[in-house]
Amino acid sequence: MANYNIHDNPVRDEWTAKIGGLKTLASGHDFLKDFRKKHTTPLRATYDLELDWGWIECKIEEKVALLKHAELNDDQFKNYCTCGANAQEVADAVVAKMGACSDKYEAEKLHINFRIDCKPPIMPTNVFMDADRLLGTKLMELRNINYYDLSLEELRKERGVKVITIQ
Amino acid sequence: MAISAATKAATDALAVNRAPTSVNAQEVHRWLQSFTWDFDKNRTKYPTKYKMANDTKEQFKLIAKEYARMESVKDERQFGSLQDVLTRVDAANKVHPKWNETMKVISNFLEVGEYNAIAATGMLWDSASAPEQKNGYLAQTLDEIRHTNQCGYVNYYFTKHGQDAAGHNDARRTRTIGPLWKGMKRVFSDGFISGDAVECSINLQLVGEACFTNPLIVAVTEWAAANGDEITPTVFLSIETDELRHMANGYQTIVSIANDEAASKYLNTDLNNAFWTQQKYFTPVLGMMFEYGSHFKVEPWVKTWNRWVYEDWGGIWIGRLGKYGVESPRSLRDAKVDAYWAHHDLFLLAYALWPTGFFRLTLPTAEEADWFEENYPGWHEHYGKIYEEWRARGCEDPNSGFIPLMWFIENNHPIYIDRVSQVPFCPSLCKGASTLRVHEYNGKKNTFSDDWGERMWLAEPERYECQNMFEQYAGRELSEVIAELQGVRSDGKTLIAQPHTNKDGKMWTLDDIKALDCVFSDPVDAL
Numbered sequence A: 001m002a003n004y005n006i007h008d009n010p011v012r013d014e015w016t017a018k019i020g021g022l023k024t025l026a027s028g029h030d031f032l033k034d035f036r037k038k039h040t041t042p043l044r045a046t047y048d049l050e051l052d053w054g055w056i057e058c059k060i061e062e063k064v065a066l067l068k069h070a071e072l073n074d075d076q077f078k079n080y081c082t083c084g085a086n087a088q089e090v091a092d093a094v095v096a097k098m099g100a101c102s103d104k105y106e107a108e109k110l111h112i113n114f115r116i117d118c119k120p121p122i123m124p125t126n127v128f129m130d131a132d133r134l135l136g137t138k139l140m141e142l143r144n145i146n147y148y149d150l151s152l153e154e155l156r157k158e159r160g161v162k163v164i165t166i167q
Numbered sequence B: 001m002a003i004s005a006a007t008k009a010a011t012d013a014l015a016v017n018r019a020p021t022s023v024n025a026q027e028v029h030r031w032l033q034s035f036t037w038d039f040d041k042n043r044t045k046y047p048t049k050y051k052m053a054n055d056t057k058e059q060f061k062l063i064a065k066e067y068a069r070m071e072s073v074k075d076e077r078q079f080g081s082l083q084d085v086l087t088r089v090d091a092a093n094k095v096h097p098k099w100n101e102t103m104k105v106i107s108n109f110l111e112v113g114e115y116n117a118i119a120a121t122g123m124l125w126d127s128a129s130a131p132e133q134k135n136g137y138l139a140q141t142l143d144e145i146r147h148t149n150q151c152g153y154v155n156y157y158f159t160k161h162g163q164d165a166a167g168h169n170d171a172r173r174t175r176t177i178g179p180l181w182k183g184m185k186r187v188f189s190d191g192f193i194s195g196d197a198v199e200c201s202i203n204l205q206l207v208g209e210a211c212f213t214n215p216l217i218v219a220v221t222e223w224a225a226a227n228g229d230e231i232t233p234t235v236f237l238s239i240e241t242d243e244l245r246h247m248a249n250g251y252q253t254i255v256s257i258a259n260d261e262a263a264s265k266y267l268n269t270d271l272n273n274a275f276w277t278q279q280k281y282f283t284p285v286l287g288m289m290f291e292y293g294s295h296f297k298v299e300p301w302v303k304t305w306n307r308w309v310y311e312d313w314g315g316i317w318i319g320r321l322g323k324y325g326v327e328s329p330r331s332l333r334d335a336k337v338d339a340y341w342a343h344h345d346l347f348l349l350a351y352a353l354w355p356t357g358f359f360r361l362t363l364p365t366a367e368e369a370d371w372f373e374e375n376y377p378g379w380h381e382h383y384g385k386i387y388e389e390w391r392a393r394g395c396e397d398p399n400s401g402f403i404p405l406m407w408f409i410e411n412n413h414p415i416y417i418d419r420v421s422q423v424p425f426c427p428s429l430c431k432g433a434s435t436l437r438v439h440e441y442n443g444k445k446n447t448f449s450d451d452w453g454e455r456m457w458l459a460e461p462e463r464y465e466c467q468n469m470f471e472q473y474a475g476r477e478l479s480e481v482i483a484e485l486q487g488v489r490s491d492g493k494t495l496i497a498q499p500h501t502n503k504d505g506k507m508w509t510l511d512d513i514k515a516l517d518c519v520f521s522d523p524v525d526a527l
Helices: A010-020 A025-039 A053-071 A074-079 A087-100 A104-118 A125-144 A152-159 B005-016 B025-033 B064-088 B097-127 B131-161 B180-193 B197-209 B213-226 B231-257 B261-292 B301-320 B332-352 B366-375 B379-392 B404-410 B451-459 B469-473 B478-484 B510-516
Strands: A162-166 B437-441 B444-448
Touching: A010 A053, A025 A053, A025 A104, A087 A104, A087 A125, A104 A125, A125 B261, A152 B451, B064 B131, B064 B231, B097 B131, B097 B180, B097 B197, B097 B213, B097 B231, B097 B261, B131 B231, B180 B197, B180 B261, B197 B231, B197 B261, B213 B231, B213 B261, B213 B301, B231 B261, B261 B301, B261 B332, B261 B451, B301 B332, B332 B379, B332 B404, B366 B379, B379 B404, B444 B451, B478 B510
Parallel strands: none
Antiparallel strands: A162 B437, B437 B444
16 A cells, blocks of 8 residues: 655665666666566566556666767667667567467467567667557557457456456 | 830740649649659658558548648638628527536647647658658648637637636646546547557548547537537538548548558457447547536436437448458447446536536436436436435535535545546446456556456557556645645635536635545555
8 A cells, every 4th residue: 555645755865876876887777677576567576666667668768868868879779779689680589489370379478578678778779669650560460369268257268357346 | 105025926826835823632632642752761750560551542632722622611611601690699608507507628628639649640740651641631630720719719719708717727637637627638639649640640531530520519519509609610610521521531541451461460459449439438528518417408418429329430430441451349338338327427426526626516406307318218217316415415605514525435435536437436336337447457456447457558558557546645634735736726725616506606715625624545455
């Protein structure tokens, strides 16, 4: 139970201080990816930061973008991820994996993990956006085929939810 | 006076070949089509499962100059009426106070819808590859900009010239307090601009505009006029004149994908999801706004819904698309059932949660209660008696120390919020079709109120992560939340929302709410 203000609160203050401590692009990159894995998407490790994760992620991204601006030259800025990997190669590899994927739950993980690993400022926007479009297109295709074939009971089971109550 | 040789030559030439004084619009349109890029190889920025045909036509064939001329005439008439005659006859103060409150919701919310429609049609422009189809979407983008301004202007007009400005002005600052905004953003924002571009078109044009603008933008003008409001019809009917073009765009979206193999695999699923998304919010909210937000009644919402949603849209409009493989949504029958009681259920909750709003609500008078019972037999036994009890406990009076939310807690009627639609529901009290189902997924509990929404969440859970107010404010005292999130008037203490529209009635302040010691809790924690 979070008995504090929405906008100015101790959780945001604590994370603002942590973000302020990031001094290199490498540390910012690791910090952002780790944060996204733990605190964002339906696959997150914990919902502890449920109220503030979006604001905090945004502030980390701002900081990483500034560090990127300070450390990368123009060519690196347009073509490389903040970890040093070639952006197009990373994107092509994920798109190829998605192309070969025929299971919607696997495709969902591929897409979510791509966003965790690569969402800007980690990957340059010009490369990320098109790869994200291709991944999203395939995921939507897989999800929408035979949409009504399974009953709700079967779908709940397949999704792996724990039913608390059904009226 | 002597003229130069060049001028003489030009004059002589014109005498033989007269310069055109007017140009046939259709010729210009055809001519403009030749100025086209190679859209066939265009790479859209947005994902879609469908392939839009490269030779899709557009029915209106408007060019920018014709468009601007037409719209400027409409604007002249509209703003001329508003600023001249309607101001002189003091029209804004002749509106029934209940309806004045209703327009705080309708125009502010529609403004959000129109604003998101700008983005949606921009996205469709980018996604389409046929020049004519792009032209149709572009005209709609311009329309949506116009409509956003018009909706904003309605609230501005009521603020400047009318009664009780609070809530007409700057309503958006209260957007995180109550549940009504979030449901609205689900249909008007997420539905229009996220996901598959064609699915967005289906949400916006095929369902939002072809199905719900009749009950929304046309019916609202009848209810407004009946309640003394001449401002809303002046603006909203002008908006509606553009909606035909948007419905046509939705139709052409379907035509453009009709020959694509993907259409048969995905189209009816997308249509059903879009219909359920839109109706889940609009059916109860519009019914509630019309019937409970007015004093003078037009016709029961269930009849309006039946005529325009079920028969005109579900039957005739979708029927016309049958040749392209489009079927009436599977959920249409369930929606029809909901159209009878859902808005009554919603008002019960909206009134209970009144301090979280940005408008004033009023319990039905005895005369209005008779109308409800006559048109919805069984209404009094279920809802009317509850309102009588609330009124007897002084729910309108700040000195009573009672808000109806307390009644729900005392009588063990927990209020839940549907994760997908964000619409609140009370399963132990509703007469509508809502039923409670709660799951836990990856440590997070999610609440749903119907099969269709639950299936949508099971298919793509990352789309529906929006927190509800019980999750956001659990453990916090109500007046603190209202104060932090700016739900007060310019004196800094009186609530914008009130449980009555009586101008002699006492207004509730933050202190009155604080005295109740009402603390938010999340009902799913108890499960």
